[in-house]
Amino acid sequence: MAGRCPKKKGVIHMPKVVFQIEGGKPVTVDCNVGDNLLELARRSNVAIDAPCSGNGSCGKCRIKLTGGELESLPTRHITDEEYKEGWRLACASRVIADCTIFVPDIASAYQSRMKTADLSSPKEVAIFDECQENLKHSGIHFKNSYCAQVLTMAEPSLEDTMPDNERLTWAIEEAMGVEHVRIPFPVMVKLAYTLRENNFTVCVKGKKEGDTFECMEICAPDNTALVGCAIDIGTTTVTMVLMDLTSGKLLAKGSSGNGQIRYGADVINRIIEQGKPGGKKKLQDAILKETLVPILANLCKTASINARDILRLCVG
Numbered sequence: 001m002a003g004r005c006p007k008k009k010g011v012i013h014m015p016k017v018v019f020q021i022e023g024g025k026p027v028t029v030d031c032n033v034g035d036n037l038l039e040l041a042r043r044s045n046v047a048i049d050a051p052c053s054g055n056g057s058c059g060k061c062r063i064k065l066t067g068g069e070l071e072s073l074p075t076r077h078i079t080d081e082e083y084k085e086g087w088r089l090a091c092a093s094r095v096i097a098d099c100t101i102f103v104p105d106i107a108s109a110y111q112s113r114m115k116t117a118d119l120s121s122p123k124e125v126a127i128f129d130e131c132q133e134n135l136k137h138s139g140i141h142f143k144n145s146y147c148a149q150v151l152t153m154a155e156p157s158l159e160d161t162m163p164d165n166e167r168l169t170w171a172i173e174e175a176m177g178v179e180h181v182r183i184p185f186p187v188m189v190k191l192a193y194t195l196r197e198n199n200f201t202v203c204v205k206g207k208k209e210g211d212t213f214e215c216m217e218i219c220a221p222d223n224t225a226l227v228g229c230a231i232d233i234g235t236t237t238v239t240m241v242l243m244d245l246t247s248g249k250l251l252a253k254g255s256s257g258n259g260q261i262r263y264g265a266d267v268i269n270r271i272i273e274q275g276k277p278g279g280k281k282k283l284q285d286a287i288l289k290e291t292l293v294p295i296l297a298n299l300c301k302t303a304s305i306n307a308r309d310i311l312r313l314c315v316g
């Protein structure tokens with residue numbers, strides 16, 4: 001519902017809301033009269049902590065009205081004194097006119113919870129090594145079928161017009177002693193360029209099982225890194241590690257708050273949220289774009305690897 005401009009009869013007035021985010025840049029949005037402030041903040045990608053997902057029970061979505069007007073329901077979470085100072089619950093407030101809203105830093109705290117472990121710290125590495133030893137003693141062996149192989153092929157000529165995929169297949173069969181080679185589409189699309197860019201000496205990475213090799217990556221011959229990534233997605237915190245698949249060495253480790261927390265602190269509220277129009281997309285963006293991608297980029301930088309070096313991903 002849009003509002004009528006009180007000055008000019010019949011002219012639709014869209015209220016303007018300015019979110020002043022503590023320690024961040026202001027976000028200005030136009031909205032309709034009657035819009036719920038928490039919903040508006042979510043639509044505008046303004047992070048407000050909302051563990052109860054807007055049912056008014058947690059009292060965490062506190063914001064401060066610093067200019068203009070809001071229509072807010074009384075709540076036991078805001079005292080009279082705080083109300084006079086401008087404090088409101090975002091989920092219990094409706095926009096009725098232009099206003100300016102201060103969003104405390106605590107509301108976006110989950111976004112700044114990212115940290116990367118210091119692997120130069122012997123204490124940190126010792127914890128990981130001890131876990132590895134315990135697993136080995138319990139009978140779990142760290143073997144895998146991933147391998148990297150550097151290959152040199154003859155360059156095509158008028159006498160040798162073999163297609164690139166056949167040339168690569170022959171070279172792999174000969175070097176690795178396999179009978180079947182699979183080259184999936186993502187490798188096929190970069191095959192011609194990578195072979196010529198590296199004068200037909202390349203590194204192939206993939207999975208060798210029995211007499212079959214699945215080529216998962218083709219790259220420059222000096223890049224033989226085989227990396228695995230393990231992710232633990234918790235309701236509150238997401239943790240990620242990068243491992244060297246050859247040596248079992250820990251390459252990088254980091255964690256961050258789960259971006260979905262602003263749609264509810266518990267799983268039930270997030271399930272309710274995903275059932276609302278556009279809810280699934282919002283939750284997916286919160287975990288993928290706002291949480292996993294930034295941590296992964298951070299860890300790849302720390303380990304000095306390219307995300308394409310990650311051959312295996314395990315999510316729990």
Ligand code: FES
Pocket residue numbers: 049050051052053054055056057058059060061089090091092
């Ligand atoms: S009280 Fe507003 S989100 Fe919980």
